[in-house]
Amino acid sequence: MSAARKLLYPFSLLYGGVTALRNELYDRGIFSSNTFDLPVIAVGNLSVGGTGKSPMVEYLVTLLKNKKQVATLSRGYKRSTSGFHLLTGKEAAAEVGDEPLQFKMKFPEVLVAVDEDRSHGIRELLKQNPKPEVIILDDAFQHRKVKAGFYILLTPFENLYSDDLVLPAGNLREPKWGAKRADVIIVTKCPERLSSSERERIENDLKLEEDQELFFSRIAYSxxxxxxxxxxxxxxxxxxxxxxxxxxxxxxxxxxxxxxxxxxxxxxxxxxxxxxxxxxxxxxxxxxxxxxxxxxxxxxxxxxxxxxxxxxPIATEFLERKDVFGQLIKEFK
Known part of the structure; x- marks a missing residue:
């Protein structure tokens, strides 16, 4: 551990303790989470920084849009507006966030919305006509006020959450054991060729729960x-x-x-x-x-x-078992 990390480590223990307590209160039902009567898929990560959430959301939209009325809901990071906004595609990125605008421009037939309050955003989406049949929450792994039915956790190949520390000494938003909430864990940004021994090492490092599925993906450039x-x-x-x-x-x-x-x-x-x-x-x-x-x-x-x-453009590409992942998503109800 570097000298800077050693100095910051006590603050990481404090921050990690607070976030762990918050999660425990949600897990025990002391803090309430809202559930909704339709499939809600949450995509997120434990760390700050890029893990490939946007191409994963786009992968999910492509997988589902021909079978169901799909909606995406983001907070609209760094946008100048607040509250619920249903995108038309004519907005400036500063108004709604660059990634939601990207989704709408790429998939004009999909409902794309932003709202910092995800519960409110879902309720507003359900008022739309046509009403969404599945909602994809972008960057919502820590948003415990909504209980999604399916959680996808992303972790980049070069900075696995298992090797990281909680903020500010590291890059984790919460302690690494928060990963147990995930249904699927995807190691993103892998090299195109990844040996079976390296995959096995990563799987051992991540310490998956028995019911969790692990996948490996890469970024494919156009x-x-x-x-x-x-x-x-x-x-x-x-x-x-x-x-x-x-x-x-x-x-x-x-x-x-x-x-x-x-x-x-x-x-x-x-x-x-x-x-x-x-x-x-x-x-x-x-x-x-x-x-x-x-x-x-x-x-x-x-x-x-x-x-x-x-x-x-970039896209998510699975190194193997993409059919298994697709089946998990399509069968989720």
Missing amino acids: EKVYGGSESFSVEDLKNRKFTLVTGIANPKPLIAYLQNKGLNFEHLKFPDHHNFSVSELKELRSREMILTTEKDYMRLKNDISKERLFYL
């Missing part, structure tokens, strides 16, 4: 980049001068992917869910071409000309 005016192959970027702009928790995998393609670029890194200032936008407008992530594109598309701004 072979094409998209913009408001055109789309073209990633390979064509070799012939273009561009700047990579990221406002995500961990841009390293994206940088590695582009470098492995033999691309040369300047990288401008911003904090996760960054709201770009007037001076920053002025600087970006001076760039010949900008490549960014899909959620960053949602925040930049109204401020950078469509001829200069492009994004690279």
